[in-house]
Amino acid sequence: xxxxxxxxxxxxxxxxxxxxxxxxxxxxxxxxxxxxxxxxxxxxxxxxxxxxxxxxxxxxxxxxxxxxxxxxxxxxxxxxxxxxxxxxxxxxxxxxxxxxxxxxxxxxxxxxxxxxxxxxxxxxxxxxxxxxxxxxxxxxxxxxxxxxxxxxxxxxxxxxxxxxxxxxxxxxxxxxxxxxxxxxxxxxxxxxxxxxxxxxxxxxxxxxxxxxxxxxxxxxxxxxxxxxxxxxxxxxxxxxxxxxxxxxxxxxxxxxxxxxxxxxxxxxxxxxxxxxxxxxxxxxxxxxxxxxxxxxxxxxxxxxxxxxxxxxxxxxxxxxxxxxxxxxxxxxxxxxxxxxxxxxxxxxxxxxxxxxxxxxxxxxxxxxxxxxxxxxxxxxxxxxxxxxxxxxxxxxxxxxxxxxxxxxxxxxxxxxxxxxxxxxxxxxxxxxxxxxxxxxxxxxxxxxxxxxxxxxxxxxxxxxxxxxxxxxxxxxxxxx
Numbered sequence: 001x002x003x004x005x006x007x008x009x010x011x012x013x014x015x016x017x018x019x020x021x022x023x024x025x026x027x028x029x030x031x032x033x034x035x036x037x038x039x040x041x042x043x044x045x046x047x048x049x050x051x052x053x054x055x056x057x058x059x060x061x062x063x064x065x066x067x068x069x070x071x072x073x074x075x076x077x078x079x080x081x082x083x084x085x086x087x088x089x090x091x092x093x094x095x096x097x098x099x100x101x102x103x104x105x106x107x108x109x110x111x112x113x114x115x116x117x118x119x120x121x122x123x124x125x126x127x128x129x130x131x132x133x134x135x136x137x138x139x140x141x142x143x144x145x146x147x148x149x150x151x152x153x154x155x156x157x158x159x160x161x162x163x164x165x166x167x168x169x170x171x172x173x174x175x176x177x178x179x180x181x182x183x184x185x186x187x188x189x190x191x192x193x194x195x196x197x198x199x200x201x202x203x204x205x206x207x208x209x210x211x212x213x214x215x216x217x218x219x220x221x222x223x224x225x226x227x228x229x230x231x232x233x234x235x236x237x238x239x240x241x242x243x244x245x246x247x248x249x250x251x252x253x254x255x256x257x258x259x260x261x262x263x264x265x266x267x268x269x270x271x272x273x274x275x276x277x278x279x280x281x282x283x284x285x286x287x288x289x290x291x292x293x294x295x296x297x298x299x300x301x302x303x304x305x306x307x308x309x310x311x312x313x314x315x316x317x318x319x320x321x322x323x324x325x326x327x328x329x330x331x332x333x334x335x336x337x338x339x340x341x342x343x344x345x346x347x348x349x350x351x352x353x354x355x356x357x358x359x360x361x362x363x364x365x366x367x368x369x370x371x372x373x374x375x376x377x378x379x380x381x382x383x384x385x386x387x388x389x390x391x392x393x394x395x396x397x398x399x400x401x402x403x404x405x406x407x408x409x410x411x412x413x414x415x416x417x418x419x420x421x422x423x424x425x426x427x428x429x430x431x432x433x434x435x436x437x438x439x440x441x442x443x444x445x446x447x448x449x450x451x452x453x454x455x456x457x458x459x460x461x462x463x464x465x466x467x468x469x470x471x472x473x474x475x476x477x478x479x480x
Contacts, residue, residue, distance in 0.1 A: 005156065011072050012158045019056035019083050021102055023159035024075070025308065026052040027350035034121060035147040036128040044121055051350035054078040058086035060096035066351040100335050103163045103310030111169040112200050112298060119202060124148055127211065134214035135178060140225060141218055142181045148205070149173040151448075157310050165306050171460065172204040173197045173448055176214060180221040187224035187418055189217050189403055193385050195245055197446045197460070198299045207299075220404065223416050230405050230417040230477035236380030236434070237422055237473040238373055241443035243402055244363065245463035246386040249447070251426040252284075252291060253358040253461070255395040256318060257452075258329025258341055260356075269452045270393030273426065274324070276337055282324040285430030290364040291319040293328065293342040294464075301446030301462035302359035306343065309354050313343035318361070322431070329356050348457035355453050360462040366436025373435050373469050375411040381475055382406040382413065383420045399423040401478070419478030429470060437466030 033045040051068040063085035067078040157165040177190035255272040295313040330345030345354040388401035405420030446462040
């Protein structure tokens, strides 16, 4: 017996529709947020969002309507509206979707941590207050914060050909940061920035090592305040995982989204420097670059067994030994383009349609320990934790800034430098990949804030990666 709502199944079965195919995607998301700033607790935040998207296919046309009224009458009204829209569009559609595959699977997927009860708000405030209090008393430390966000989602997909899919997930987003200022300059250091996020329950806080980090983060903010500016010039660049995930996200993930390549996002989120004919032959990076779409990694932010259109998900290589293999394209984009993609049709909520979205996009580990990566650099710089990014509409030319920098000279780590930045061109940058860290440098991270689509959708994306070294990169400092 499926664990999801028998009431919802009965209501779906009682719907009346004359369309060729119809479906329901029900989503419920609850969120609780706790925040302490400068040792002062802020009011907690709680939200509960629930609704359903009804979709139909009539004469090769698809249309949809969403509703927060989950009564029998509310669901029927949304389905009727979707069917009316589809019939009005018949004969004017650009695509004939008669042959677009539909899912038939049945599964009840409860992801790790979903069923574990969370502690009380008092417990979380005590934890955050203790962490905030670890920031030492120093007049140069002008701001600091510690926060926790817990989100639970449950999604149920039903369709007229018998598919029944449920997915239940729980996410944890810790945040911690400190800002130091001497009156003329200010520097911030954070623990994970917006990239420290995983699926699971309260155990994630221990796994990520959140507790006890505030004093170190504060000390590093003060070090940055006293550090010299990052020198300018071409050097080898060692990117740590908390910066690698931004590099992967912007210069691999977005360019490989197939709807972009097909032109769908041109007026808002941009296009791509990749073309349809590039798959199977394009030299995206050096032979050391192996990138996978992997929804199977335990705890990674976008692990799932079916995407939001009900397509089964499995691990696939997008780039193998530097050669581009396949795009990030779901069922509709695959059908339109004739290319093999992945199960990544996703929506941020019940009132948004599915789009081609990154999910778990990972760089596979190499063979070198961190000491070996550093030891192989004669003149370079280590950069960690993103603080700014800029990239063109085709996701080609980019400029990124980081919080933390360390010089590397003759295979040894040297002093801290502030305002570390670097720039490049996506394909040239990845072709200059010269060393990839092993499993000991590999970290599972992610971001809850990837935006795309009209109306905009902000969605959770997972990235796992080792540390990596890139040759001959243009690095530079910020304003003194």
